[in-house]
Amino acid sequence: MKHEIPEFARREWLAQIMRGLVLCGLAGLAAPLFVRSWRNGCLTAKAPCGDCVLLSRCRLPQAMNTKKPR
Numbered sequence: 001m002k003h004e005i006p007e008f009a010r011r012e013w014l015a016q017i018m019r020g021l022v023l024c025g026l027a028g029l030a031a032p033l034f035v036r037s038w039r040n041g042c043l044t045a046k047a048p049c050g051d052c053v054l055l056s057r058c059r060l061p062q063a064m065n066t067k068k069p070r
Helices: 007-038 060-066
Strands: none
Touching: none
16 A cells, blocks of 8 residues: 555645745845845945946945046
8 A cells, every 4th residue: 555645735845845946046146136235335345446347337435436536
């Protein structure tokens, strides 16, 4: 005598797995955005605006001070 899992329970289990995978994917995509906002918009932790590749497009106060002619 086999112990079989009902079809409904199997579908629910697969649906929960898929929901979990989608949630993990969304969290992975949102993590860099959260880190960037946590660092006040700068991509690097030390905020070396002079070496940043996005300096020409950056609107942060630190970058604006770096771009000002002296």
